[in-house]
Amino acid sequence: MVKPIILCLVLVSGVFAQDAYERHCVECHKELPTSLQRMFMRYLLVYSGEQNVKAGLKHYLKYPLKEISVMSDLFIDTYGIKEKTKLSDSDIDEALDIYWDKFKVFNKLK
Amino acid sequence: MLSDQRAMLTKYAYIQTKRLKVLHHFFDERTEYPRDPRFKSAIYDLEHMKIFSLLEDENVHFDDEEIYISNNHIHLVKTLDDFYLGTKYLIIEVEDSGAWRGEIWKNIIGYGFFAFIFFLLFGLYLAKLFLRPMRDSIVLLDRFIKDTTHELNTPLSAILANIEMMDTNVMVEKNKTKLARINIAAKTVSVLYKDLTYLTLEQEKENHDEEIEIKELIYNRAEYFAVLAQSKHIECNLDLEEASITMDRRKLTRVIDNLISNAIKYNKRNGTVGIQLREGMLVILDTGIGINEEKLPFMFDRYMRFNDSEGGFGVGLSIVKEILDEYHISIEVESKEGEGTRMVLRW
Numbered sequence: 001m002v003k004p005i006i007l008c009l010v011l012v013s014g015v016f017a018q019d020a021y022e023r024h025c026v027e028c029h030k031e032l033p034t035s036l037q038r039m040f041m042r043y044l045l046v047y048s049g050e051q052n053v054k055a056g057l058k059h060y061l062k063y064p065l066k067e068i069s070v071m072s073d074l075f076i077d078t079y080g081i082k083e084k085t086k087l088s089d090s091d092i093d094e095a096l097d098i099y100w101d102k103f104k105v106f107n108k109l110k
Numbered sequence: 111m112l113s114d115q116r117a118m119l120t121k122y123a124y125i126q127t128k129r130l131k132v133l134h135h136f137f138d139e140r141t142e143y144p145r146d147p148r149f150k151s152a153i154y155d156l157e158h159m160k161i162f163s164l165l166e167d168e169n170v171h172f173d174d175e176e177i178y179i180s181n182n183h184i185h186l187v188k189t190l191d192d193f194y195l196g197t198k199y200l201i202i203e204v205e206d207s208g209a210w211r212g213e214i215w216k217n218i219i220g221y222g223f224f225a226f227i228f229f230l231l232f233g234l235y236l237a238k239l240f241l242r243p244m245r246d247s248i249v250l251l252d253r254f255i256k257d258t259t260h261e262l263n264t265p266l267s268a269i270l271a272n273i274e275m276m277d278t279n280v281m282v283e284k285n286k287t288k289l290a291r292i293n294i295a296a297k298t299v300s301v302l303y304k305d306l307t308y309l310t311l312e313q314e315k316e317n318h319d320e321e322i323e324i325k326e327l328i329y330n331r332a333e334y335f336a337v338l339a340q341s342k343h344i345e346c347n348l349d350l351e352e353a354s355i356t357m358d359r360r361k362l363t364r365v366i367d368n369l370i371s372n373a374i375k376y377n378k379r380n381g382t383v384g385i386q387l388r389e390g391m392l393v394i395l396d397t398g399i400g401i402n403e404e405k406l407p408f409m410f411d412r413y414m415r416f417n418d419s420e421g422g423f424g425v426g427l428s429i430v431k432e433i434l435d436e437y438h439i440s441i442e443v444e445s446k447e448g449e450g451t452r453m454v455l456r457w
Contacts, residue, residue: 049196050155109141110141
C-alpha cells in the first residue's frame with residue numbers, strides 16, 4: 001500500500017519539479033532539428049531588447065503566422081507553423097521569463 | 111578634423127559589426143567578445159541595456175549626435191540594422207589625443223592665409239578697376255583747376271597793379287567810389303585765387319620756415335583789406351604788440367588773410383573788427399552775424415558754408431585749420447549768433 005503512494009508522490013513531484021518553460025516549450029521543441037538556443041538567437045537578431053523579444057515571442061505564440069515568423073522559409077515549409085497556444089497569459093509570461101534568463105547574452109560574453 | 115575621425119570610426123564600426131555577426135552565429139560555443147587594439151567598443155540593446163562593454167568612458171549618449179567627445183574620448187554611436195547578439199547600438203571609442211585639433215588650426219591658418227592674400231589681391235584689383243573712372247575725373251578736375259587758376263593770375267595782377275597806380279586825385283568822387291568797388295572785387299577774387307592755388311599747387315610745396323614779425327605782417331594785411339572794410343564802414347581796432355613765430359610766411363599770410371577777410375565779410379555795416387596781438391597769442395574779433403553754437407564743430411570742414419550772402423567756396427577756414435594743425439597752433443572760437451565771433455590763436 002505504501003509503495004504505490006510513494007510512486008504517485010514521486011511522479012507528481014516530478015511533474016511539479018519541472019518549470020513552466022520545460023513543461024510548455026521543451027516537450028514539443030525536442031522533436032525539432034533547430035534548438036531553442038538557435039531560435040532565441042533569431043529572435044534576438046530581430047527584436048534586440050528583452051521587452052521587445054518577449055513581446056514578439058508572446059505575439060507569435062498567440063497569433064502564429066508565416067509572415068511574422070523569424071524562422072527561414074525552408075524551415076516553415078518543412079515543419080509548418082505552430083498551432084495557436086492554449087496557455088494563459090501568465091503561463092506564457094512565466095515560460096518566457098525563464099526562456100529569456102536561460103539564453104540571454106548578458107553576462108555570458110568574456 | 112572630427113569628420114576625419116568619423117570616417118575612421120565608421121570603418122572600425124563596420125569591422126566590429128562583421129565580427130559581431132560571426133559571434134552571433136557561433137554563440138554560445140564562442141563567447142569571447144571581439145577585441146581590437148585600435149579601439150574599444152561596447153554593445154547596447156534596444157532598451158539601452160549594456161550587453162557588453164570594454165569602454166574606458168562608460169558615459170554613453172544615445173540621443174545626441176552620432177559622434178561626440180566626452181572625457182578625452184571620442185565616441186561613435188552606430189545603430190545596427192541586424193541586431194547581432196541583440197545589439198542595437200554599437201559604441202566605438204578611441205582616445206582623443208587632440209592632434210586633430212592642431213591639424214585643424216594648421217589648416218585654418220594655412221588656407222585662411224592663402225584665402226586672405228587672394229581676396230586682398232582680388233579686392234585691390236576690383237577697387238582699382240572701379241575707382242579708375244573716379245580717379246580719372248578727379249585728375250581731370252585737378253588739372254582744370256590748376257590750369258584755370260594759373261591763367262587767372264596774370265589778369266588779376268594786372269587789374270590790382272593798375273588800380274594801385276591810378277591817380278585818384280584827378281578823379282571825380284563818383285568814379286572814386288567805382289574804383290574802390292573794383293578794388294574790393296579784385297581783392298576778394300585775389301584771396302579766393304590764393305586759397306585755390308594754395309590748395310591745388312602750393313600745399314605740397316616744402317615749407318620755408320623763418321622767424322616772422324607778426325605785427326608787421328598784420329599791418330600789411332590790414333592795409334590790404336582796408337578798402338574792403340571801408341566799403342562796409344567797418345572800424346578796425348588794432349592792438350598789436352611785438353610778437354614773432356617761426357613759420358612759412360606764405361602759410362601765415364593765408365591764415366591771417368582768411369581770418370581778417372572773414373571778419374570783414376561777415377560783419378555788419380558800421381561794425382568793428384578787432385585784432386589783438388600778444389606774444390604767443392593772436393585774437394581776431396568781429397561784431398558780425400556770429401555762428402550758431404550747434405554748427406561750431408563743423409566750421410572748419412571743407413566746402414562748409416553757413417551763409418550764402420557772401421561768395422566763396424567754403425575752403426578758407428579748412429585751409430586755416432590745416433595750417434594751424436601743422437604748426438600745432440590751437441584755435442579757440444567763441445561765437446554768439448547776431449553778436450559776433452572771437453577767434454583766439456595760441457602757440
